[in-house]
Amino acid sequence: MTRLKKLFNTKSSKVLNVYCTAGYPALDSTLPIIAALEKNGADLVELGMPYSDPLADGPVIQESGARALENGMSIEVLFDQLKSLRDTSNIPVVLMGYMNPVLQYGFEKFCAAAAAVGVDGLILPDMPAYEFEASYGAIVKKHGLDFIFLVTPETPTERIVYLDSLSSGFLYAVSASATTGSALNFDAVDTYLQKLKQMQLINPILVGFGVKDAASFELASRHTAGAIIGSAYIKALENSVDVTSTTAQFLSSVIGQK
Amino acid sequence: MQQTFTNPNEHGYYGDFGGAFIPEMLFANVAQLKSQYLQIMDDEDFKNEVNDLLHHYVGRPTPLFLAKRLSEQYGTTIYLKREDLCHTGAHKINNTIGQIILAQKLGKTRIIAETGAGQHGVATATVCALKGMECIVYMGEKDIERQAPNVARMRMLGATVVPATSGSKTLKDATNEAIRDWINNPTNTHYIIGSVVGPHPYPDMVARFQSVISAEIRKQLLAQTGTELPTHVIACVGGGSNAAGAFYHFLEEPSVQIVAVEAAGHGVQTNMSAATTQLGTPGILHGSKSLLMQTPDGQVIEPHSISAGLDYPGIGPMHANLYSSGRGLFLSATDDEAMDAAFHVSKTEGIIPALETAHAFAALDQIKWKPTDTVVICLSGRGDKDLSTYMQKLDS
Numbered sequence: 001m002t003r004l005k006k007l008f009n010t011k012s013s014k015v016l017n018v019y020c021t022a023g024y025p026a027l028d029s030t031l032p033i034i035a036a037l038e039k040n041g042a043d044l045v046e047l048g049m050p051y052s053d054p055l056a057d058g059p060v061i062q063e064s065g066a067r068a069l070e071n072g073m074s075i076e077v078l079f080d081q082l083k084s085l086r087d088t089s090n091i092p093v094v095l096m097g098y099m100n101p102v103l104q105y106g107f108e109k110f111c112a113a114a115a116a117v118g119v120d121g122l123i124l125p126d127m128p129a130y131e132f133e134a135s136y137g138a139i140v141k142k143h144g145l146d147f148i149f150l151v152t153p154e155t156p157t158e159r160i161v162y163l164d165s166l167s168s169g170f171l172y173a174v175s176a177s178a179t180t181g182s183a184l185n186f187d188a189v190d191t192y193l194q195k196l197k198q199m200q201l202i203n204p205i206l207v208g209f210g211v212k213d214a215a216s217f218e219l220a221s222r223h224t225a226g227a228i229i230g231s232a233y234i235k236a237l238e239n240s241v242d243v244t245s246t247t248a249q250f251l252s253s254v255i256g257q258k
Numbered sequence: 259m260q261q262t263f264t265n266p267n268e269h270g271y272y273g274d275f276g277g278a279f280i281p282e283m284l285f286a287n288v289a290q291l292k293s294q295y296l297q298i299m300d301d302e303d304f305k306n307e308v309n310d311l312l313h314h315y316v317g318r319p320t321p322l323f324l325a326k327r328l329s330e331q332y333g334t335t336i337y338l339k340r341e342d343l344c345h346t347g348a349h350k351i352n353n354t355i356g357q358i359i360l361a362q363k364l365g366k367t368r369i370i371a372e373t374g375a376g377q378h379g380v381a382t383a384t385v386c387a388l389k390g391m392e393c394i395v396y397m398g399e400k401d402i403e404r405q406a407p408n409v410a411r412m413r414m415l416g417a418t419v420v421p422a423t424s425g426s427k428t429l430k431d432a433t434n435e436a437i438r439d440w441i442n443n444p445t446n447t448h449y450i451i452g453s454v455v456g457p458h459p460y461p462d463m464v465a466r467f468q469s470v471i472s473a474e475i476r477k478q479l480l481a482q483t484g485t486e487l488p489t490h491v492i493a494c495v496g497g498g499s500n501a502a503g504a505f506y507h508f509l510e511e512p513s514v515q516i517v518a519v520e521a522a523g524h525g526v527q528t529n530m531s532a533a534t535t536q537l538g539t540p541g542i543l544h545g546s547k548s549l550l551m552q553t554p555d556g557q558v559i560e561p562h563s564i565s566a567g568l569d570y571p572g573i574g575p576m577h578a579n580l581y582s583s584g585r586g587l588f589l590s591a592t593d594d595e596a597m598d599a600a601f602h603v604s605k606t607e608g609i610i611p612a613l614e615t616a617h618a619f620a621a622l623d624q625i626k627w628k629p630t631d632t633v634v635i636c637l638s639g640r641g642d643k644d645l646s647t648y649m650q651k652l653d654s
């Protein structure tokens with residue numbers, strides 16, 4: 001059984017997925033951050049691969065990516081860092097990034113390397129569904145990786161069903177048509193998430209964009225399996241002198257002391 | 259749609275290049291455009307409205323001018339397609355006229371655009387003023403500093419100019435910011451992309467709006483020479499909108515040599531260049547797969563050209579296919595060669611071209627001409643906006 005399947009089999013509500021940018025705030029922060037997230041109650045890590053032109057991201061995550069690139073992060077460096085990931089850690093990890101760096105690395109080589117270091121799934125927001133169906137999806141499956149598509153309040157019902165059928169692991173529900181780090185209108189979001197719940201999709205749903213603290217985590221998880229926090233955590237890391245204690249503090253502010 | 263050099267397939271591919279690599283947040287918008295643009299553009303009322311404005315507002319058809327002194331110097335026959343005489347001073351308005359009317363048909367009330375040198379921003383602000391639509395133009399912070407007159411023009415036309423402060427603070431980042439705006443305003447906003455780049459159907463749609471250039475060239479050549487087809491068509495290429503328009507109706511005519519001229523900057527081998535086909539590899543930027551200047555890690559490289567309009571690390575997928583298939587001849591001209599060409603054309607024909615356009619003229623020195631050749635150069639824009647750069651040369 002995949003780590004993601006196991007996670008959602010044992011926990012079907014208030015699953016907390018935390019986004020961090022590989023190589024941020026320092027080049028070698030990646031593994032200590034994953035360890036701290038696991039230790040302090042996160043259920044899942046979404047590890048961002050920095051890119052020069054991240055279209056779906058707001059200023060906070062953009063800035064963290066630019067810093068990570070300056071620090072020397074690349075896919076090559078990241079896979080090297082992740083070699084020891086599974087020596088100590090068992091938390092599911094999904095890689096999030098944009099198509100271009102992955103294609104330059106080589107799509108198949110990328111999937112093979114990700115699977116080899118114990119990565120569980122991929123989120124590539126600019127992967128077109130029909131290209132996934134026609135070619136890339138088979139490669140992802142061959143290497144035993146989950147692939148997570150995004151849906152938004154603007155996604156028509158039949159397309160939600162279609163994207164759910166292409167996804168495995170979970171389905172990423174973007175809370176509003178916005179870039180990451182935007183503020184949330186909870187009445188509108190609540191209606192949309194209720195609709196998703198009633199659709200009885202194949203995959204569990206995690207809600208992202210605009211989830212930043214205990215209150216928004218609570219609201220976002222009301223109708224779904226859980227939520228994803230990104231920009232708020234990156235902000236917390238910005239001036240951190242010790243990523244381990246910052247992570248502990250941040251997670252306790254969202255889900256309480258572990 | 260049958261895939262040709264001119265037309266992409268249903269997924270927006272010209273050969274290996276094109277497609278729509280966009281996050282789901284943009285899917286509904288792009289899908290709406292994709293499902294409706296051909297139908298709208300084919301509608302008689304739409305065509306009449308566009309043609310009426312192109313005629314009475316833009317000043318089309320623009321002249322096809324026989325450049326006698328240049329022809330003599332190069333020992334051949336050279337015609338200039340005078341896009342510099344369009345309202346606002348460049349070909350860019352051919353596309354913004356079409357897209358603003360299309361945006362109205364789609365029920366959109368708010369227009370966003372990206373701009374580098376400011377020509378597309380001015381052309382967008384102009385049609386928004388004409389139609390009474392809200393207009394927001396994203397422009398790199400660096401470009402705002404170096405293109406002050408165009409910033410003033412946009413503001414005078416009622417547009418809001420928003421500085422792009424991320425990344426390299428130039429055209430690439432202005433485009434990122436415009437796309438992010440579109441993600442955040444999915445229902446009321448239309449994004450008028452200024453070049454033949456972006457996710458399908460933008461490259462095809464912009465090429466179709468610009469194709470009026472080559473449609474007119476064919477008619478005018480026939481009237482002036484008795485034959486519709488030149489032997490060569492030359493245009494400068496950044497993203498490639500004036501080139502797409504000038505090439506469009508000649509791409510399926512094998513006897514016509516297509517010549518695209520890129521900006522070599524300080525020189526193709528200097529790391530200060532924007533010659534994408536020479537320096538690029540297949541990659542994805544701004545929603546389509548094309549040739550792209552990038553590091554081995556797939557991070558996008560900031561290009562260099564003296565002309566802000568060619569200062570772009572990618573190229574439209576139609577052009578990437580013309581390059582890789584061998585249909586087009588791709589040349590490049592350096593900053594210095596373009597400057598020299600601008601001064602030469604000014605003194606020889608009494609026309610001060612834009613710096614972008616000057617690259618196309620510089621390529622005249624790179625081809626061995628025959629007296630029997632008929633060459634058409636797309637004179638895409640006038641040089642008023644580049645006067646400060648030209649003045650530096652005059653003073654030196």
